[in-house]
Amino acid sequence: TAIPDNAKTVTGVFSMGNVRDFAVQYLGNRSRPNAVEVQYYNAATNYEAEQALQVESAALVAGEAVRKESISGTGITRAIQANRLAKRRILIASSVSRTVEFSVGIEGIAVMPMDVVRIQHDASNKGKGGRILAVNSASSIQIDTQVLTADLSGATVYIRVVSGGVDTVISGTPTGTDQAEHSTITFSTPLGVTPTAGDPYGYGAVGATGWPKLFQVQSVTHNEDFTRRITATEYNSTVYTDDPGEIETFTDTMPDPRAMPAQVTGLRVYEEFPEGCAGACGLARVRAEWRLETAWQKADVWYGVVGGDGQDWEYVGRFQESATFDVEPDQTYNVRVVPVSAQETRRRPDNAVEAFVYPRGDRTPPSPPAAVYATVANQVLHVLIEPPSGQTVDGYEIRYASGSGSIFGGEPRLGFTRSDTFTVACPSTSTFYLHVRSRTARGVLSESSTTLRVDPTAPTSIYTTKQNIADTGFPGSKSNTAVTSGSLFLSGSNLSGTYVSTAFTSTGNRAWWLVSSTLDLVERTWDESG
Incomplete structure (x- = not known):
């Protein structure tokens, strides 16, 4: 049996009067796609594999992350068909947020998948529901719950009746109530069909706008005790606004999936100094930023050293609108950004937007050592160095002089160490001073030194x-x-x-x-x- 998926009339009411158990599940925003891609074989291009893409523009404008759903369009051979399916799925995802599951007795026997019904249950904490106890006229009925005068404002009563052997849903706006435990409510306009005692109803009370809510049946399971287990999702007729006229217009303006993507714009390449490096990085970090024609494109990033007999290109990766990578400093680099379409068509690296950058690395001088200790034993000078607080350095330069002044550039250099210890033959038998400077991985020395007096002593x-x-x-x-x-x-x-x-x-x-x-x-x- 094939059931057309189109807008339906309401054929049933399920409420506290006939629902045995009830569960409602809310589908969070992050569990619903805001982009749908339908994969199909296009007859117009000799059945090449193509994709039709529809997005929820409002969600992307609001800054939501892309949540894409891919569908295999079995049997679809035209762009209009694929786009209509994609748009239908987007409309459903943006409109349908609840799923319910419940059991019902014999009154569920006529329900079929795709039927639209109104559902109310106290578990939702909205509306009232039950059965009609007595029918006085088409303008007055008694129900099995209490309705206060305050409950009349904005309320609607939905009743499932049998008319001509067919389940039908009628509705009316109540205008009066006796406020009894089992209230009698009246209607200023008579109901279209006079109900019968025992008919189920759903009552939308104040603060329960839209309840009893419309749901579309997805599945019906027949149980051994002749009950029916029904699963339904929230129904919204706006999902059927994907008329061919709109889709045809959209299809006519769709870009050719085989066309080359537009070049990136606003390319900006500059050196970046990560805080976590703190002088310990020997490489330089380069950052590239650009803009793409659409949010569905990406870009391949390449770079190469300028100069020499040839230029070897290094592939960085594929990114959305920015990329960072580390290179050797003190060289000029050519950075190229190659756009890639959603259909994987791309330009060659030699036909792309390019920029140049000369990174120098982190040239910030480090702090001098926190402390320096020294001793002389067996004519050997032993030095222990404490690194600057909160910094990572690559080593230390050690010089000595007869004076304690801070001008040490021309003084004899004892050596360089990458560890916190240093050993060398003692340079003097009389008092002298050590000048120790910190050095970063880029070879930058601290602007001042930590000075220590050393006094060689007799045994x-x-x-x-x-x-x-x-x-x-x-x-x-x-x-x-x-x-x-x-x-x-x-x-x-x-x-x-x-x-x-x-x-x-x-x-x-x-x-x-x-x-x-x-x-x-x-x-x-x-x-x-x-």
């Missing part, structure tokens, strides 16, 4: 070495007590004499003297041979 303990000469032979000659050559063995002890030494020499932790002596005459003998 705290001294030990001597003694050499015993056991050679008793003395081939040389002597004059009195003067020994000019050969080996000497001296018998006896407690010798006295004159001692002469050379100047004191120190290297920080060692000291020595060259000592010579002249012995006084004593009553001792020399044993000599040769």
Whole structure:
């Protein structure tokens, strides 16, 4: 059975009088598409695969993110058909926000999918519903709920009646009530068909505009106990405003999907300095921004170094209207932005809008080290450096000088370290000053240095070495007590004499003297041979 999907008349009323259980689900805005793409094979282009796209303009103008739904248009071979289906889905998505599910007794036997019915239930906290208890006339009926005078304003009563063997829905505007527990309500204009006691009704009370609300049946399940399980979605007749005239006009003005997309406009390329880098980035960051003809286009981004024998192009990626990428600094780059249509047609990179940029990287000087510590041991200078607070640096330059002034550019440089420690042979035996500057990954030095005074000190303990000469032979000659050559063995002890030494020499932790002596005459003998 084929049921046409078109505007329908209301054929039933389901309310507290005949609904057994009820569930309502609200479809949030983010769960509904604001763009629909129908894929089909176009007979006009020898059945090439094409797409028809419809968007909810108001949602995009309001700044909503694109939520696209893709549909395979089986059997569709014309653009007008594909666009009509896409627009129908957009209209449904923008108008339908509720789905209900409920069980009903024998009164649901005549309901078929695509039927439009009015539904009321206390679970929605809107309106009243039940059954008619008595019919006094076409202008007066008694219902199974209380209606106050305040409930009359703006209210409408919808009643399902059987007329000519067909379920029909009639409506009337109540103008009076006796406000009893089971109220009798009256109508200034008689109802079109006189109802019968037991007929279900739905009453739209004050503050319940639109309730009982229209729903379109999507499915009917027959249960073993002869009840029916009905699922329905909110109904809005405006979804059928996709008349062919409007679609034909739209189709006639649609761009050729095989045409080249328009060039991007407003291309702007500049260097960006990310805060998270804080001097630790050796590369430079480039940002490109542009405008596209439509929100459905994207663009491929390429860049290359200008100059040299040839120009190698690097592909960055595909983006909407901006892109960022990192490059080596201190070079001129050619950046090209290539538009890509929704149908994947694109221009060549050599036929695109281009711009040039010369990024230098982050040239902001870092702060000097927070602190510097040094010690001298074994004629070796050991330095410990504390990095500047809250900054990441790539290393430190270390110089020394005899003075503590801040002008250090011409002072001797001890070296450079990328760690927080540095070791080098001690450059001086007397007091000197270290000047330490921070350096970024781009090689930028801090504008000032952290200065430290270093005082090399003599060792705290001294030990001597003694050499015993056991050679008793003395081939040389002597004059009195003067020994000019050969080996000497001296018998006896407690010798006295004159001692002469050379100047004191120190290297920080060692000291020595060259000592010579002249012995006084004593009553001792020399044993000599040769």
